[in-house]
Amino acid sequence: MTKIGPLFDTNSDHSLQTRASFAEATRICARLHERGHVAYFAGGCVRDALLGREPKDFDVATDATPDRVREIFGKRKTLAFGASFGVIGVLPEKRTDDSWAKLDHIHPTEVATFRSDGEYSDGRRPDKVHYGDAKHDAQRRDFTINGLFFDPAEEKVIDYVGGQVDLAARRLRTIGAADQRFEEDKLRMLRAVRFATTLGFELDAATKAEIVHRADEIAVVSAERIGAEMRRIVVSIHAPRGLELLIECGLDRWILPELRFAEPSSLVNYLGHRQSLDFESSMALILYVIAENPASSPIGALVKQLSHQWRLSSEETRRITAAAKRWSIIADAQQRKWSVVQPTLVDRDAECVFHVAAAITCAKEMPQAGVDLCRKALAWPEEQLNPKPLLTGDMLRAAGHQPGPQFRTWLQAARDAQLDGQITTGEEALAMIE
Numbered sequence: 001m002t003k004i005g006p007l008f009d010t011n012s013d014h015s016l017q018t019r020a021s022f023a024e025a026t027r028i029c030a031r032l033h034e035r036g037h038v039a040y041f042a043g044g045c046v047r048d049a050l051l052g053r054e055p056k057d058f059d060v061a062t063d064a065t066p067d068r069v070r071e072i073f074g075k076r077k078t079l080a081f082g083a084s085f086g087v088i089g090v091l092p093e094k095r096t097d098d099s100w101a102k103l104d105h106i107h108p109t110e111v112a113t114f115r116s117d118g119e120y121s122d123g124r125r126p127d128k129v130h131y132g133d134a135k136h137d138a139q140r141r142d143f144t145i146n147g148l149f150f151d152p153a154e155e156k157v158i159d160y161v162g163g164q165v166d167l168a169a170r171r172l173r174t175i176g177a178a179d180q181r182f183e184e185d186k187l188r189m190l191r192a193v194r195f196a197t198t199l200g201f202e203l204d205a206a207t208k209a210e211i212v213h214r215a216d217e218i219a220v221v222s223a224e225r226i227g228a229e230m231r232r233i234v235v236s237i238h239a240p241r242g243l244e245l246l247i248e249c250g251l252d253r254w255i256l257p258e259l260r261f262a263e264p265s266s267l268v269n270y271l272g273h274r275q276s277l278d279f280e281s282s283m284a285l286i287l288y289v290i291a292e293n294p295a296s297s298p299i300g301a302l303v304k305q306l307s308h309q310w311r312l313s314s315e316e317t318r319r320i321t322a323a324a325k326r327w328s329i330i331a332d333a334q335q336r337k338w339s340v341v342q343p344t345l346v347d348r349d350a351e352c353v354f355h356v357a358a359a360i361t362c363a364k365e366m367p368q369a370g371v372d373l374c375r376k377a378l379a380w381p382e383e384q385l386n387p388k389p390l391l392t393g394d395m396l397r398a399a400g401h402q403p404g405p406q407f408r409t410w411l412q413a414a415r416d417a418q419l420d421g422q423i424t425t426g427e428e429a430l431a432m433i434e
Helices: 017-034 044-050 068-073 134-139 163-169 178-184 187-199 205-213 215-220 223-234 239-249 257-262 264-272 279-291 297-310 314-330 338-345 350-363 369-378 393-398 405-419 426-433
Strands: 039-042 058-063 079-082 086-092 109-113 116-117 128-133 149-150 156-159
Touching: 017 039, 017 109, 044 109, 044 149, 044 163, 058 257, 068 079, 068 086, 068 109, 109 279, 116 134, 116 426, 134 149, 156 163, 178 187, 178 205, 178 405, 187 205, 187 215, 187 239, 187 426, 205 215, 205 239, 215 314, 223 239, 223 279, 223 297, 239 257, 239 279, 257 279, 264 279, 264 350, 279 297, 279 314, 279 350, 297 314, 314 338, 314 350, 314 369, 338 369, 338 405, 350 369, 393 426, 405 426
Parallel strands: 058 109
Antiparallel strands: 039 058, 039 149, 079 086, 086 109, 116 128, 149 156
């Protein structure tokens, strides 16, 4: 065990959500300890704290069985959402002060019983779990940096797997033999790439070699889980390296086959100019780079393929498609009629389209006049950016026109003339139609 002092300083600049999660995990560990049990912080929160990163969630590992955890905290204060795998959710305690009043919600803290796993017949989840101790629990986890525990009472890191050495070396390595870890759970191969990417670590040689050897086995993993891991890779500041690792490991053939059409230096260039690390604009830039290769499919076909392969939501698919199709409208805004530019700026996907346009124009060293114009326009008041139409269907009917297909044409013509400054009143709009 290594003593490192307080894992978390409650007077630090960490978010209110993180401080609340930390307080709850500390309370739960103290209660379990009072009742005669071992209880530690486990996994990612320990890793992130040792790296100086803000932990997102605090999970607790204990020798108390799920039934015992529910007995200690009460069935009304617990959720048995993972009881078959030894995981119980403990609901937050009501506070007498208003410390967390600004928080909309504090998630239940996951409390997992120390365990060792049985066979993994489906290559994803253990068929049976056996409760055990902290050492065996650490040894059944995926990577050394995720196999660390922290005792908040003693303020000590407990390391049975060499995770601290690998953190210091910025190396991602499986716990034990790589072939056994990946045989148990095929998704771990992609998770290895994800952790190496998001943390900026190097893949251990033996770990990487085993991924290369069995890369085709990733095909048994569901599209939803692959999509979830890829979203984290794509939004990382190290995304170009992560995509390169996919190719080096051979995983791209099953996850994004046309990635090999992308020029690595172009990925670095375009993603390096991102205005935002959101998934949709990042993905639109990646597909843009792929589509630049004449041997690739058109970008529309790439979006459709990706939507199926990663089970994208309809919103994600729509935003990526909008950015891919309309970025040039913003890039060339200064040379286009305002009636062409304005609909893109008031569209629900305007922000994503703008981010992609700004990144592409910077990466290609294109003139910035159009992007600058649209950046200013997006900050205008609503009534200036999207003024009320001068002509409506009611006005046409009042003027004696019979409703029909021509209404749509007339209304659009009047709207375009209004946006382009050719007319300024409803009377002028009617006169134009007449």
